[in-house]
Amino acid sequence: MDEVAGAIADPVRRQIMVMLREGRLSAGQIAGRFQISRPAVSRHLRVLRESGLVRDELVGRQRLYELDTERLGELAAWLAQFVRPPVAEHHLDALETEVYRTRRDHRAGYAADQAKENTA
Template sequence: MNSSAAKHDVFQAIADPTRRQLLHLLVEQEMSVTTISGHFPMSRTAVSKHLRVLSEAGLVKEQKVGRETRYRMQPEPLLELKDWLSYYERFWENKMQALKRFVEEDPSENNVPANPRLVDRSPKKESR
């Protein structure tokens, strides 16, 4: 079996919420597996498996420091994800612009009836 076939891509790697949390932890500083494991309610072995997936996707780099292996984030592979998502941003932008126009629209200017759900229909109490 080809070793590159076993590697994970960026999309697979970040699909898991635990791996996304791992990346978040490693943004600012490199950490050992022991330090990282202290942030999660799982075994060191489970954390190591998640780190292996991130490493295979190129999102983290390992470095031996004495007997300890430290991990740090490598953000470059995330550009692939950014490029892929940028195509779909135009759909979000159009929806957001339409929502902004709708929210800022003055209903009295456009003969738009008031939303009946927002009109207070409770009986008025007379004050004495």
């Protein structure tokens, strides 16, 4: 998890990951979108590859990179403990509880009415 967190700490590496969400890109395509040198982009790609966040494949003379999100799962699970559910989700939970209570009360009232009819 520390290796993944370290890899995504850099804004250039995060931008690369965002680019790769759309699909595979060559190192040249990635480097062409930055104002930094190609060797600097290569170093960022190496960090991402070594942390398991991207994988590469040699296709002809091009090295294509693609995102591998499997390693993000552990970090995401750890971070989730600090994230409060969205307000709308909380309201939906409250609504669900109220619907359940209303149905339960309705069934109880219906059963009581049926019992009165059967004793009358």
